[in-house]
Amino acid sequence: MTLPASSSMLPGGISRRSFLRAAAASSALAGLPFVTEAHLAHAAIPKFAPSDQGIHIDANENPMGPSEGARKAIAAIIPNGGRYLFDKEISFSEIFAKQQGLDPEMVVAYPGSSEPLHLTVLAFASSTRPLVVADPSYEAPIWAAQAAGAPILKVPLADPKGAATHDIPAMLAASSTPGVLYICNPNNPTGTTTPFEQIEKAIDSVPKGSVVLVDEAYIHFSDAPSCIPLVKQGKNVLVLRTFSKLYGMAGIRMGFIVGRPDLLQKVTPLGGQNPLPITAVAAAKASLLDPELVPTRKKIMDGLREENIAFLRSHGYAVTPSVSNCFMLNVRKPGKQVQAALAAREIYVGRVWPAWPDAVRVTVGTKDEMAAFQNAFVQVMQTNTAGLEPAPLHPRLRQTPFSHLS
Numbered sequence: 001m002t003l004p005a006s007s008s009m010l011p012g013g014i015s016r017r018s019f020l021r022a023a024a025a026s027s028a029l030a031g032l033p034f035v036t037e038a039h040l041a042h043a044a045i046p047k048f049a050p051s052d053q054g055i056h057i058d059a060n061e062n063p064m065g066p067s068e069g070a071r072k073a074i075a076a077i078i079p080n081g082g083r084y085l086f087d088k089e090i091s092f093s094e095i096f097a098k099q100q101g102l103d104p105e106m107v108v109a110y111p112g113s114s115e116p117l118h119l120t121v122l123a124f125a126s127s128t129r130p131l132v133v134a135d136p137s138y139e140a141p142i143w144a145a146q147a148a149g150a151p152i153l154k155v156p157l158a159d160p161k162g163a164a165t166h167d168i169p170a171m172l173a174a175s176s177t178p179g180v181l182y183i184c185n186p187n188n189p190t191g192t193t194t195p196f197e198q199i200e201k202a203i204d205s206v207p208k209g210s211v212v213l214v215d216e217a218y219i220h221f222s223d224a225p226s227c228i229p230l231v232k233q234g235k236n237v238l239v240l241r242t243f244s245k246l247y248g249m250a251g252i253r254m255g256f257i258v259g260r261p262d263l264l265q266k267v268t269p270l271g272g273q274n275p276l277p278i279t280a281v282a283a284a285k286a287s288l289l290d291p292e293l294v295p296t297r298k299k300i301m302d303g304l305r306e307e308n309i310a311f312l313r314s315h316g317y318a319v320t321p322s323v324s325n326c327f328m329l330n331v332r333k334p335g336k337q338v339q340a341a342l343a344a345r346e347i348y349v350g351r352v353w354p355a356w357p358d359a360v361r362v363t364v365g366t367k368d369e370m371a372a373f374q375n376a377f378v379q380v381m382q383t384n385t386a387g388l389e390p391a392p393l394h395p396r397l398r399q400t401p402f403s404h405l406s
Contacts, residue, residue: 034114034115034117034118034140034144035114035118035139035140035143035144036112036114036140037059037060037114037138037140037188037244037250038059038250040139040140040351041058041059041060041350041351042059043351044058044339044350044351044352045058045343045348046336046339046340046343046344047343049343049346049348053346054343054346054347054348055346055347055348055365055369055372055373056348056365057347057348057349057350057362057363057364057365057369057370057373058348058349058350058351058361058363059250059350059363060188060218060245060325060326060350060363061244061250061363062244062245062246062247062248062250062297062325063248063365063366063369064248064297064300065248066247066248066249066252066283066287067247067248067286067287067290067293069286069287069289069290069293070247070248070249070282070283070284070286070287071283072286073282073283073285073286074252074279074282074283076282077278077279077282078279080278081278081279083278084275084278085278085281086275088278088281088282088285089109089275089276089281091285092109092281092284092285092288093107093108093109093256095285095288095289096109096256096288099288100228100232100258101232102228102231102232102258103261105261105264106231106232106258106259106260106261106264107256107257107258108256108257108258108264108267108268109254109255109256109276109281110254110255110256110257110276111253111254111255111276111277111280112242112243112244112253112254112255113215113217113240113241113242113244113255113256113257114140114255115255116238116240116255116256116257116267117140117141117144117213117215117240118140118141118143118144118147119267119268119270120180120211120213120238120257120267121141121144121145121148121150121179121180121182121213122144122147122148122270123266123267123270124179124180124209124210124211124266125144125145125148125150125179125180126148126149126150126179127149127150127151128177129150129177129178129179129180129209129210130145130150130151130152130153130174130175130177130178130179131144131145131150131151131152131153131178131179131180131182132153132155132171132174132175132178132180132181132182133152133153133154133155133182134154134155134156134157134166134167134171134182134183134184134187135154135155135156135157135353135355136157136189136190136328136353136354136355136356137157137166137182137184137187137188137189138182138184138187138188138189138215141180141182141213145180150179153174153175153178154355155167155170155171155174156170156355157187157190157192158170160356161318162321163192163321164187164190164192164320164321164328165187165192165193165194165195165198166183166185166187166194166198166199168194168198168199168201168202171202172201172202172205172206176207177207177209177210178206178207178210179209179210179211180210180211180212180213181202181206181210181211181212181213182212182213182215183199183202183212183213183214183215184214184215184217184218185199185214185215185216185218185219185224185227186218186219186221186222186224186322186323186324187324188215188217188218188324188326189326189327189328189350189353189361190320190322190327190328191218191305191320191321191322191323191324191325191326191327191328192320192321192322192323192324193222193224193323196224196225196227199212199214199227200227200230200235203227203230203235203236203237204235206236210236211236211237211238211263212236212237212238213237213238213240214227214237214238214239214240215240216228216239216240216241217240217241217242217244217245218245218246218324218325218326219241220245220246220247220294220297220298221245221246221298221301221302221323221324221325222323222324223323224323226239227239228258231258231259231260234260236260236263237259238257238258238259238263238264238267239257239258239259240255240256240257240258241255241256241257241258242254242255242256243255243280243283243284243287245325246294246297246298246301246325247284247287247293248297249280249283249284249287252277252279252280252283252284253277253280254276254280254281254283254284301325301364304364304365304366304367304370305322305324305325305327305364307370308362308364308370308373308374309322309327311374312329312377315378315381317329317330317331317332318330325363325364326350326361326362326363326364327361327362327364328356328359328360328361328362329359329360329361329362330356330358330359331358331359331360331381332358333358334352334357334358335352335356335357335358335359335360336352336357338360338380338381339351339352339360341380341383342373342376342377342380345376345379345380347372347373347376347377349361349362349363349373350362350363
């Protein structure tokens with residue numbers, strides 16, 4: 001897969017990025033509001049589109065939504081919505097800890113994984129301790145590092161024409177005193193994984209005062225081993241988990257950060273100690289207790305992803321060897337042009353990373369959604385997309401925080 005090398009621009013290439021910069025820097029202490037996948041996806045769409053209009057395969061959402069058990073749990077707890085129900089939070093975290101063989105003190109629940117991600121960067125990165133990230137990878141840590149005044153060191157993925165893994169030796173060599181070494185595994189946007197042994201090497205090699213942050217938002221889609229066992233071994237690692245992806249709870253918000261208590265104590269005082277939504281707690285608990293949910297949904301996603309990758313490759317297009325619910329597609333021309341041309345047909349695909357300007361990220365949607373994408377993509381690639389640029393900001397967005405976008 002012919003994809004360009006890394007760009008030094010920070011963060012660069014994100015449509016209307018001034019909003020995101022303002023969001024990440026709006027509070028030097030807490031980095032609020034946090035920049036999430038939702039912010040990044042919506043900031044990059046070529047034109048405004050309501051969520052119920054067109055086909056949205058741009059934000060790594062799971063169109064299956066919460067499981068049936070999670071939906072029933074939400075409905076059942078609604079009458080108690082006037083109470084905090086801290087005991088439900090405690091039992092929920094204890095269930096996850098027990099399933100993972102962890103001490104409950106090693107687990108802290110948050111409304112999604114975005115908040116602990118930002119807080120970790122704010123806690124460990126500084127003007128003298130940089131953030132080290134792969135390129136391309138999930139951009140949210142970059143915005144948190146900017147809020148912390150920390151340098152950002154981007155390291156190109158290894159073997160971009162093939163495996164597209166994190167280049168762990170290069171990431172370790174990037175700084176002798178990193179604050180945070182961020183590893184997204186499977187990686188967003190490529191959907192590719194980095195071998196466990198390489199990640200363990202990074203964890204064992206970072207100097208004192210540094211931390212490796214492993215983002216396992218997409219781990220359930222893959223067969224990659226989790227790094228949570230390394231937490232149990234007392235290693236210098238923090239692991240993020242979310243219910244937004246395979247569990248289909250992106251709009252409900254629930255996640256965890258897992259680590260040694262002494263590491264967590266540096267993260268939690270910065271924020272995130274408000275009561276969790278009881279509906280999210282109930283839905284997440286029901287999801288954890290359903291033994292068939294992960295394997296069933298993984299099988300469905302495997303089939304849809306491989307079917308679409310095979311289709312694209314049969315038409316001569318290079319695609320990353322994803323094991324997740326997204327992949328990068330090399331469109332062999334400026335990705336933003338293709339993104340805009342698809343948006344004109346109400347097919348909204350993911351953003352373009354500056355390091356790979358001729359590629360777009362595609363989220364795997366339903367079978368019908370992907371059939372519509374395939375049809376539109378073939379049509380778009382048979383036409384001249386030159387000159388197709390993002391449309392002006394929709395008037396409705398001018399009335400929201402997105403008005404800061406340029």
